[in-house]
Amino acid sequence: MKKLIYIMMVLGLVFTSCDPMDDIYSAIDAQEEVIVGDVELILTDDDYDELGVDGGFSTLDEVKTLMPNYLSDLYPVWGDGSSAIIHYKMKDGLSNLPEVVELTNAESYYLANSDYPMGGSNAIGFFPNEDPLEYIGDILEANIPSPEEGDIILTTYKQYVGEVTTGLSDYYEASFNGDLSGFEAINVMGSKDWYASSYGDYEYAKISAYGDGQNEDWLISPEIDLTDQTNASFQINQAAPFINGDWDLISVLVSTDYTTGSDHTAATWDELTIETMPSGEDYDYDYVLSELVDLSAYNGESIHVAFKYIATDSTAPTWQIDFAVIKVPGIEGTTDSKGTYFQYTNGSWEAMEGVYYLSTSDYNSMGTESGTPGRYDNFDSTIIPENYLPTFLSKMDSYAQEEDNLIVMYKYYAGTTSVKGNLYTVVDGEWTANDPVTQFGHDGNNWVPDNTIKYTFTQADYDSLGTEYGFPGYYDNFDVREGTDNYESPESILAYINTVLLNNFPGMAEGQKFAVLYDVYSGTAEVWEMRVVLSGGVYVLQ
Structure with missing residues (x-):
């Protein structure tokens, strides 16, 4: 296990109920100290052995099921408010990056024979001298009704390689x-x-x-x-x-x-x-x-x-x-099955950059014997993408520079065949897969999957709320002394937190959680925490 970050603190005041002041009074009365830790881990083979999974997880549900007990064993004294960010490997090589998930879920369009420029002659693919990208945008325009801005389509097609002759064409297979x-x-x-x-x-x-x-x-x-x-x-x-x-x-x-x-x-x-x-x-x-x-x-x-x-x-x-197969008189020749992602942008279909879909010849280049990708033109739980793709990418682009990125999409068999993918980045001269990440939080009883982002108010945040006397930016804190002229109630602090989060984190998904740390003055300087969740476009108390 590689431990990236380890922070531990004692936290006594946390807002969790509808009335945050009730939480504060209860915490003071209980005088109970909670040990809170934050850690970021990269799982290793030893961790997978301890978890009973061979080289990585098979499903996200497996991650959510196995990791809570594992974290409890690693950090038995940590409690409510603790967090753990876990980097791990999936056997299918899939990343949970939003841009990769979006491509994984994209609709597909498989070119019909009539779509090809020589389809009238029963060609079942583009000719070797034809650039598919010059044709596919118009093909999608003619066949995809009412596309919306940002729509993504995986377009799959065939292209002849080598000699093309007149003979029998595989019209349907x-x-x-x-x-x-x-x-x-x-x-x-x-x-x-x-x-x-x-x-x-x-x-x-x-x-x-x-x-x-x-x-x-x-x-x-x-x-x-x-x-x-x-x-x-x-x-x-x-x-x-x-x-x-x-x-x-x-x-x-x-x-x-x-x-x-x-x-x-x-x-x-x-x-x-x-x-x-x-x-x-x-x-x-x-x-x-x-x-x-x-x-x-x-x-x-x-x-x-x-x-x-x-x-x-x-x-x-x-x-x-x-x-x-159904054959008809037409064009005969060897074809390579390929794919390209297109996105509907500004009224037209454009090929997406930074994305590569493996072709039949790509799989074959990684081996065609049993137990290699070219055998069935896909990966599976024993033919793991990460074991092949870094070498493949280094051969495909030998001039790649440090921190170059490429999303690689491929076929994966797990009972049925589906499209999966991952982001690969050049790190220290080698193409490296992006490991998926899941965050867990401690709810006081157990570790649970949790998307909470921990955020600490900065001076710029306080200043953005006003620097005149009576505003948070004047002293860079909130005055929580009831009865004073500058008193900030829990409701007003929540409103300030909304202003900061909506400004600093635009476009967050519904249900996104934050644990916000901020400075208060209660007669002495303290740090308090408020936990909020995005609901209906505004942040409310959890």
């Missing part, structure tokens, strides 16, 4: 990498459902009703628009162990009259005939890529593709779909 690729899962019978899974080199959609008896489940694609396409074809990479020749238990279907979310039994479904199939034998999880299945019967139509699974009392196959 369901990759099932960490999720169900937007497919609709419908359970008709039994307790099993489709879900996203992974093993070895593969991420896939999976279902198995082993041990569950009769089951029927559908996995239905979003609408796929083939109205401007001809001679499309379908291809699937799949494994189907334990089917034992009962191939009618799994089927690939196509409908032209189904609507997402409606009754799938009311639609008409055509079964595709696929000749190249897996062996279906027990424990044979080898994937087999099918032939191209002709979809020309659906020229000019919009379709849905469905994967229908059935299990009986005697046979419960496992069905794993690595990917499914």
Whole structure:
């Protein structure tokens, strides 16, 4: 544990009730001294071992659950009003900086094939010589209705790398990498459902009703628009162990009259005939890529593709779909999946500076073997971002200067895939992740998460309230002697505190707390504290 700041004091007077003077009288009567400490800690591997977490926390709730008892063990005599600022690591590398959280929560827009400059030729990405940033602002303008100032969009797209030729273009692809690729899962019978899974080199959609008896489940694609396409074809990479020749238990279907979310039994479904199939034998999880299945019967139509699974009392196959793709005549070539954050500013969409979204090639550059980011193009609890990104950034920008900053956003898998990120800063010549910070306060009984900011009035604060005789700036304190000409009641001191805090800390969020220390004269010079919270735009007593 690295201890940054350690302050301890004895505090006898604290305002906490609706009438602060009652608190003062009670504290005087009780004559009870409270030991108050303030500390700022950076947790180390030894701390994580003591806490029973391996290398960092998995969730913020875990931080809030484990740290109170840990702080009690470290500082058993500290009491009400004590504070602890904790720097720690999250296994997902996520920072709780507001600017990073805002990017994490941003909406996404995935470019459709028709958005690309050569989309009319069935290109599924920007050409190597096209700058995506020259096009995306206009694409968002045409596709995002009624944006508001400051809105942020993560725009994801593909760009061809290397040679581009005329051939077959991947017009639509369901990759099932960490999720169900937007497919609709419908359970008709039994307790099993489709879900996203992974093993070895593969991420896939999976279902198995082993041990569950009769089951029927559908996995239905979003609408796929083939109205401007001809001679499309379908291809699937799949494994189907334990089917034992009962191939009618799994089927690939196509409908032209189904609507997402409606009754799938009311639609008409055509079964595709696929000749190249897996062996279906027990424990044979080898994937087999099918032939191209002709979809020309659906020229000019919009379709849905469905994967229908059935299990009986005697046979419960496992069905794993690595990917499914619809190909059309068009542009063929290798693509790199990329992303850029755009913000709506002064009436137009502009690429955000200081933010970098990892591409497929970036993940691959950090390793493609098992246990590395390029295996599935993401990080997870065992493939920790901080173990890879500092080296990656040093290679990407070898001329970075001390204190240069960059927010790096990436995909993270934890049951499902989501976007997370962190701020990286060059410190002593090395890119360093920003550790998240949570503040805890002691409420007199326990340590609790607390956003309280401790603030001490300065001479400038007193002066800002007036320097003439009778005002706080004349003696740089508040006169709390009742009956005197310059007496300041708790209510008037609260009003002065509002003036100072609203001026010094504009834009604070509702619920922000302050513990304000200020000088008083009660016949002798003292330091008092008032605890306030922002409510309805003004600070009120806690």
